[in-house]
Amino acid sequence: MDKKVLDHDVPTEEPVTFHFLAKFYPENAEEELVQEITQHLFFLQYGDYDPNVHKRGFLAQEELLPKRVINLYQMTPEMWEERITAWYAEHRGRARDEAEMEYLKIAQDLEMYGVNYFAIRNKKGTELLLGVDALGLHIYDPDNRLTPKISFPWNEIRNISYSDKEFTIKPLDKKIDVFKFNSSKLRVNKLILQLCIGNHDLFMRRRKADSLEVQQMKAQAREEKARKQMERQRLAREKQMREEAERKRDELERRLMQLKEEATMANEALMRSEETADLLAEKAQITEEEAKLLAQKAAEAEQEMQRIKATAIRTEEEKRLMEQKVLEAEMLALKMAEESERRAKEADQLKQDLQEARESERRAKQKLLEITSKSSYTQSMNSSTTALPTDLPSFNLISESLSFDFKDTDMKRLSMEIEKEKVEYMEKSKHLQEQLNELKTEIEALKLKERETALDILHNENGSRGNSKHNTIKKLTLQSTKSRVAFFEEL
Numbered sequence: 001m002d003k004k005v006l007d008h009d010v011p012t013e014e015p016v017t018f019h020f021l022a023k024f025y026p027e028n029a030e031e032e033l034v035q036e037i038t039q040h041l042f043f044l045q046y047g048d049y050d051p052n053v054h055k056r057g058f059l060a061q062e063e064l065l066p067k068r069v070i071n072l073y074q075m076t077p078e079m080w081e082e083r084i085t086a087w088y089a090e091h092r093g094r095a096r097d098e099a100e101m102e103y104l105k106i107a108q109d110l111e112m113y114g115v116n117y118f119a120i121r122n123k124k125g126t127e128l129l130l131g132v133d134a135l136g137l138h139i140y141d142p143d144n145r146l147t148p149k150i151s152f153p154w155n156e157i158r159n160i161s162y163s164d165k166e167f168t169i170k171p172l173d174k175k176i177d178v179f180k181f182n183s184s185k186l187r188v189n190k191l192i193l194q195l196c197i198g199n200h201d202l203f204m205r206r207r208k209a210d211s212l213e214v215q216q217m218k219a220q221a222r223e224e225k226a227r228k229q230m231e232r233q234r235l236a237r238e239k240q241m242r243e244e245a246e247r248k249r250d251e252l253e254r255r256l257m258q259l260k261e262e263a264t265m266a267n268e269a270l271m272r273s274e275e276t277a278d279l280l281a282e283k284a285q286i287t288e289e290e291a292k293l294l295a296q297k298a299a300e301a302e303q304e305m306q307r308i309k310a311t312a313i314r315t316e317e318e319k320r321l322m323e324q325k326v327l328e329a330e331m332l333a334l335k336m337a338e339e340s341e342r343r344a345k346e347a348d349q350l351k352q353d354l355q356e357a358r359e360s361e362r363r364a365k366q367k368l369l370e371i372t373s374k375s376s377y378t379q380s381m382n383s384s385t386t387a388l389p390t391d392l393p394s395f396n397l398i399s400e401s402l403s404f405d406f407k408d409t410d411m412k413r414l415s416m417e418i419e420k421e422k423v424e425y426m427e428k429s430k431h432l433q434e435q436l437n438e439l440k441t442e443i444e445a446l447k448l449k450e451r452e453t454a455l456d457i458l459h460n461e462n463g464s465r466g467n468s469k470h471n472t473i474k475k476l477t478l479q480s481t482k483s484r485v486a487f488f489e490e491l
Contacts, residue, residue, distance in 0.1 A: 033101075106436070138473070
């Protein structure tokens with residue numbers, strides 16, 4: 001740690017690229033990854049679900065599943081995306097640290113989690129695999145990296161050393177002979193030794209009381225967790241207030257548009273009413289003039305009839321012709337009188353229609369006036385809603401600072417809150433596990449059995465027998481160290 005980076009054997013070209021890799025894995029990520037940044041470095045992939053961003057096809061460029069897993073199931077990329085997106089959306093709003101921890105908890109229960117494999121040979125020359133992890137040393141068959149044949153926990157090992165390609169393991173029990181194995185490559189011996197020393201040291205350290213430094217780190221982590229919890233609650237309240245304000249604003253805008261449409265329709269109706277009224281008024285005037293003209297003609301016909309009656313008729317023929325003319329004049333006068341009466345009635349009806357049209361025009365103007373007044377009120381409400389109140393809490397996390405003075409009462413309250421949060425977190429974890437089991441059941445029917453590898457079959461057999469990584473190692477370590485050493489040498 002005291003050696004400069006550039007003093008190491010690194011490429012000389014620029015820029016120099018470095019990759020972060022975990023060398024030692026925790027036994028229990030939830031307990032040992034105290035600081036959030038450490039937890040995040042073990043994860044380094046997260047983002048909350050957003051339906052506006054995560055639309056169909058957004059997973060096309062993401063390598064979330066190995067090709068082997070994709071080929072194992074009779075599912076198209078679209079089917080995978082549909083199911084992944086559905087579960088992704090189910091966990092919307094979950095805090096980043098919670099999501100990362102759930103991911104790590106699932107990962108740490110896998111058989112090959114945190115295991116570094118090295119090819120070795122025992123005294124008989126049998127090719128085996130040495131697995132080094134946080135729990136101890138494990139011996140595997142080269143064809144089965146999931147289930148170890150022998151395991152040696154770190155608390156049973158006193159010393160590890162190597163000379164050339166030969167490794168020597170000294171058990172804690174001095175009565176038991178040392179056992180040896182040969183590595184396949186000399187250059188990896190140093191790495192094997194470093195992994196053994198580091199994992200052994202961490203294994204023993206975990207089983208001792210926490211140092212003052214670790215206690216302080218855990219206390220700071222609890223305080224930081226409580227602070228973030230309060231911050232999340234505050235942000236949730238602000239988000240809810242903003243969403244409510246935006247919802248009201250959208251509702252007022254929708255209402256304003258509706259009123260504008262009603263005003264437009266009322267204005268159009270008013271224009272149609274005005275046009276109808278003008279036409280009716282013009283027609284009524286024409287009809288009235290026609291009625292006057294007909295009445296004048298009727299009067300003239302009556303006068304002609306009287307004049308004809310007063311004329312002396314000398315001959316019978318003239319008398320007959322005169323009677324015929326009188327009859328025709330009477331018929332014409334009668335027709336003119338009827339036509340005049342009909343025109344007068346039509347004029348009265350047009351006057352009535354004109355009055356009704358003007359009444360409709362008056363009502364339309366009143367409606368338009370009401371809508372205009374409502375629109376003015378809505379616009380004022382809209383402007384007051386759109387401009388969110390200045391005293392509304394802001395999303396600026398930097399401008400605000402939260403100070404915590406944890407006294408005894410505060411610590412008790414904090415402990416109660418953490419305990420409550422822990423119960424809720426356990427319930428969420430249980431729910432998540434149920435969802436994972438549901439997903440497994442759902443896609444199991446689409447699995448192509450003929451494409452399963454030997455490791456797939458072994459993993460399924462372990463799961464069906466209830467054999468997890470930890471209880472398998474526990475069963476193996478129930479045997480005596482001596483018998484395990486002897487078994488290793490006889491492999």
